[in-house]
Amino acid sequence: MPSRPKQNPCDLKKLLESGRYEGVILDSIADGVFAIDTDWRICSFNRAAERITGIPGDEAMGRQCSDVFRASICESACALRETMKTGRPIINRALYIVRSDGTRIPITISTALLKDDSGRTIGGVETFRDLSVEEELRRELAGRHTFEDMVSTNKDVLRIFEILPDIAESESTVLIQGESGTGKELVARAIHNMSPRAEGPLVTVNCAAIPDTLLESELFGHKAGSFTDARRDRMGRFALAEGGTIFLDEIGDVSPALQARLLRVLQDGTYEPLGATRTEKADVRVVAATNRDLDAMVATGDFRSDLFYRINVIAVDLPPLRDRREDIPLLVEHFVERYNRLKRKELSGVSPDVLELLMSHDYPGNIRELENIIEHAFVMCRSGTIRKRHLPPNLLPTPQPTGDAPRSIPEAERAFLLSVLERNRWNRAATARELGIHKTTLWRKMKRLEIVPPPKRPTS
Amino acid sequence: MLYWDTMRVGIPIWNGRVSPVLDTAERVIVVDTEAEAGEVREEVALQPRRLPLRAGRIAELRLDLLVCGAVSRPLAEMLAAAGVRLEPWISGEVEDVLGALTTGQLDRPRYRMPGCCGGRGQGRGWGRGRTQRGRAGVQRRNR
Numbered sequence: 001m002p003s004r005p006k007q008n009p010c011d012l013k014k015l016l017e018s019g020r021y022e023g024v025i026l027d028s029i030a031d032g033v034f035a036i037d038t039d040w041r042i043c044s045f046n047r048a049a050e051r052i053t054g055i056p057g058d059e060a061m062g063r064q065c066s067d068v069f070r071a072s073i074c075e076s077a078c079a080l081r082e083t084m085k086t087g088r089p090i091i092n093r094a095l096y097i098v099r100s101d102g103t104r105i106p107i108t109i110s111t112a113l114l115k116d117d118s119g120r121t122i123g124g125v126e127t128f129r130d131l132s133v134e135e136e137l138r139r140e141l142a143g144r145h146t147f148e149d150m151v152s153t154n155k156d157v158l159r160i161f162e163i164l165p166d167i168a169e170s171e172s173t174v175l176i177q178g179e180s181g182t183g184k185e186l187v188a189r190a191i192h193n194m195s196p197r198a199e200g201p202l203v204t205v206n207c208a209a210i211p212d213t214l215l216e217s218e219l220f221g222h223k224a225g226s227f228t229d230a231r232r233d234r235m236g237r238f239a240l241a242e243g244g245t246i247f248l249d250e251i252g253d254v255s256p257a258l259q260a261r262l263l264r265v266l267q268d269g270t271y272e273p274l275g276a277t278r279t280e281k282a283d284v285r286v287v288a289a290t291n292r293d294l295d296a297m298v299a300t301g302d303f304r305s306d307l308f309y310r311i312n313v314i315a316v317d318l319p320p321l322r323d324r325r326e327d328i329p330l331l332v333e334h335f336v337e338r339y340n341r342l343k344r345k346e347l348s349g350v351s352p353d354v355l356e357l358l359m360s361h362d363y364p365g366n367i368r369e370l371e372n373i374i375e376h377a378f379v380m381c382r383s384g385t386i387r388k389r390h391l392p393p394n395l396l397p398t399p400q401p402t403g404d405a406p407r408s409i410p411e412a413e414r415a416f417l418l419s420v421l422e423r424n425r426w427n428r429a430a431t432a433r434e435l436g437i438h439k440t441t442l443w444r445k446m447k448r449l450e451i452v453p454p455p456k457r458p459t460s
Numbered sequence: 461m462l463y464w465d466t467m468r469v470g471i472p473i474w475n476g477r478v479s480p481v482l483d484t485a486e487r488v489i490v491v492d493t494e495a496e497a498g499e500v501r502e503e504v505a506l507q508p509r510r511l512p513l514r515a516g517r518i519a520e521l522r523l524d525l526l527v528c529g530a531v532s533r534p535l536a537e538m539l540a541a542a543g544v545r546l547e548p549w550i551s552g553e554v555e556d557v558l559g560a561l562t563t564g565q566l567d568r569p570r571y572r573m574p575g576c577c578g579g580r581g582q583g584r585g586w587g588r589g590r591t592q593r594g595r596a597g598v599q600r601r602n603r
Contacts (some may be wrong), residue, residue, distance in 0.1 A: 055575030063574050064479040067551040069528040072575070075481045098481055100549070100575040102533030151534050153541030171494030194510075330537055 007014075032107075035114060035125045036065045036080065036205075042121065052130045054099045071109075074245045080124040083111040094131075103337060117413070136341045150186055151334050154324035160187070160316055162392040167314055168194035173266060175311045176289040178318030181366030184289040185249065187316055191287055192245040200244025203237045208250035216258055222274035238271060238282050251311065252292035252303065259304045266310040269296050286311065321363040321370065331367060335374040336386070343378050350377075350386040356390065356430050361395060376383045397423045397434060414449040417442075426453050467524040467563065468492045474552050482531040484549070489554060490521060512536045515542055527557060527566070529573060533597065549576035578580065 026033055032041055032049035045057040048172070056066055063070060066074040073079060080091045092108045099218055107128045111425045114123040114356075116422075152158060168191045176184045185204065192202040210218050217227075221236030232417075237246060248254075254262065265271045267287060287401045288311045297303035313400055321328070335350050364370050373392060380390040388396060403413070424430040432442040445451075471478055472485030479485035485506055488511065492500045504521065508514045515538035518526060526539070527547045541547055550557055551573045558564045 053575065059574035062550070064477075066477075067529070067573050068575075069482050072481060072484045075474045075484055077488060098483065098530040098532050100530075100573070102531065103534045104483075151537065153537050155541070158512060158516075158538065158541060162516050165510070165513065202577060330534075333533070 007133065030129075031127045032064070032130070033125065034060070034069070035123055037123045038121070038388070040065050042068055044125075049128070050435045052105060052117040053097065054101065058091050063453075064125075066412045070095050071107075079109055079111045080126055082125055083113060084121065085216050087113060089113070097128075099298065106131040124141060133344065136222055136338060137247055138199060141265050150183060150190070150299050151322065151330050154319065154327055156317075156319050157324060157327070158201060160318070164196050164316075167191055167316070169196070170314070171285060172286045173285070173328065174314045175294070176316045176318065178289075178291065179320045179364075179366055181363075181368030182318040182320060183367055184249070184291075184318060187318065188245075188247040188287045188289060190247075191248070192285075193286065195245065197285055201241055202245050204247045204249060205237050205242035206249045209251040212255045212258065215254070216261065217274050219258075219272045220261070220280075223276050225275060227274065231282060236271075236273060239263065239273075239280065241284045242245065243283055245287055248286060248288040250290060250292075251288040251309075252290035252294055253296060256304065259307050263304060263307045263310060266307070299375075321366045325359055328370065329355060332358060332369055332374065335371050339378045345383070347378065347381060347383065348385050352390070353430075353433055354386055354388055354391065356427075357391070357397075360425050360427070383448065410449060412453065413445070415451060417445060417451060421446075421451070421453075428453075463593055468494060468522065468560070469579070470518070470521055470523040471554050471557060472526075473503065474527050476555075477553055478529050478557055479528065480529045480551070482526075482528040483535050484509070485528070488521065488526075490523065491558060495507055510538045515539050515544070518542075527561065534538060549573045574600070 006034075025048040026044065028048070030048055031407055032052045033044070033046045035044035037043050041062055042060045043062075045055075045060040045068075047057075049055075049060070050057050053068065060068045064082070066078075073093075077413060083089075083090055083237075089425065090109070090111045092110060094102045094106070094108050094118075096106045101185045107130055109126055111124060111126050113121050114125055116122050150157075150161070151159070153284050158445065174188075176187050178184050189202065192198060205215075205219065207215060217234070217236065219442075221239055222235050224232045239284075239286055248262075261271065265284075266281055270283050271282055272279050284404050293313070294303055294308055298308050300306045321331075332350055332355065336347055340346070342346055358370070358373070367374070373395060376392045377386040377390040381387070420434060421428075422430050424434060428439055428442055428446075432439045437445075444451075466576075468490065470488045472482055473479060473487050473489045474485065476535075479487075479593045487503050488506055489501060489503050492502075506514065506517060508517055511532070511534055515535060517537060521544035523544060525545050525547060527550050529549065529551055531539075531546070531548045535550065536546060544548065547566065550571050552571050557571060560568065560571055
């Protein structure tokens with residue numbers, strides 16, 4: 001086999017210096033790279049930059065870099081401007097850019113100057129790395145979904161967003177009420193993160209998850225020998241939260257005895273670890289949450305009224321998802337984007353019939369349930385659009401068996417149509433779609449079988 | 461339909477140009493042509509960084525239209541929920557953009573951010589078409 005002529009290293013160097021392979025080299029790297037001239041116009045834009053920003057190179061070329069890059073720092077702290085001014089490169093500065101589809105992409109950037117042979121600055125170059133996956137994983141691991149992750153267009157939720165900074169600023173105890181999965185912990189975290197105590201710890205205690213016998217020691221700590229297994233002193237969660245916030249989740253599940261001790265902390269700001277003879281002072285802000293109706297529990301004597309009034313200084317009521325259905329499309333988009341990043345997939349979203357099904361579901365598990373549905377769909381769907389077959393089986397409509405067996409074919413047809421209509425909340429378009437017939441056909445059948453839609457319920 | 465001669469338009473401004481990112485824009489120029497004294501312009505600060513508060517602050521400006529550059533989807537959704545009419549993915553000098561608005565030429569590719577609308581081979585930016593306004597800029601209202 002004839003051997004190829006050996007490339008002289010000097011020839012290769014000359015070729016590279018000629019600039020003929022510059023594009024090939026730039027396009028082969030995974031990081032985005034662009035260069036600008038002294039008028040801040042893009043003069044080079046590699047393939048990775050196209051992929052990360054979603055902008056074709058030919059559209060980017062010659063445009064102002066801020067209109068192309070759309071970074072969070074363009075206006076206030078442009079890194080290239082700083083490099084141009086100081087001559088010093090910037091390495092790995094974290095920021096985000098906004099893609100054309102409205103997605104915020106977390107990235108890190110590095111900058112350098114471009115100089116000609118005489119040493120005169122002729123532009124700058126910026127390299128950037130997409131951190132979407134890393135950021136999502138980091139958040140997932142740390143459980144640190146933030147205020148920014150809360151998406152809503154519901155007026156009640158927007159009102160909560162609006163007052164949250166003022167609530168955070170105050171030192172008052174907060175009671176967050178809402179069904180399971182409505183985002184109580186996110187709100188608690190947001191309150192802590194926006195408060196003057198943000199530098200301090202946020203300690204979360206799920207009161208329902210810890211047996212009552214252990215909860216007291218868990219909250220207040222204990223001294224060695226205070227009970228059989230207490231071999232050494234142990235700090236409680238109140239001590240761990242010193243200078244910060246303690247989040248008491250499911251506070252409605254706390255026993256009456258412990259309620260009395262909690263009341264003392266809230267009243268006097270003091271507590272005693274189990275077996276201790278000295279009283280400890282607590283510099284801790286209390287944020288409590290419950291999915292139970294504390295008002296009703298007070299009325300039945302299951303929850304101390306004095307403790308209720310102590311924790312209910314500021315109340316935040318999170319509506320269940322079924323009362324803010326307008327948020328479902330936005331939340332679906334949000335979760336699809338999130339799992340696309342986490343699972344490294346590129347699903348385009350959900351099909352219209354899936355969205356309709358998701359809109360009509362009641363979500364006893366609220367937003368968490370919706371997220372679980374999307375996560376399930378991501379396992380079942382390899383690419384393209386999430387369709388009905390990718391959803392959990394319990395979400396899909398199944399014919400409901402009726403007590404009395406129909407006696408004739410029209411009766412059977414009537415019973416079947418009624419069950420499908422009820423399942424689709426009397427939405428005729430959805431029912432027709434499920435049955436695979438036209439809306440007018442459905443209407444004719446309903447008329448023939450004397451099926452009358454129920455009167456519309458007044459909206460609250 | 462809106463009319464240029466009777467409206468209140470906001471444009472986030474930076475160095476005389478439309479701010480590249482509404483989520484981080486620091487100032488908005490508000491041009492009010494309904495004022496008795498003729499056209500009135502004022503620049504207002506956009507302090508809040510957190511999106512819900514930013515959306516609330518923009519809603520307080522009671523604009524008929526907000527023309528802006530890039531905007532993240534959550535912020536755009538919050539603005540839509542607050543009743544703010546949005547014309548996003550616009551770039552250029554603010555004066556040129558205002559001029560294009562009066563003459564109904566804001567749809568021209570030169571005012572579109574790259575990769576958004578009117579570009580070659582790219583779809584429209586997601587925010588376009590979701591807003592309630594008609595195409596081709598702002599038209600005159602019948603008196």
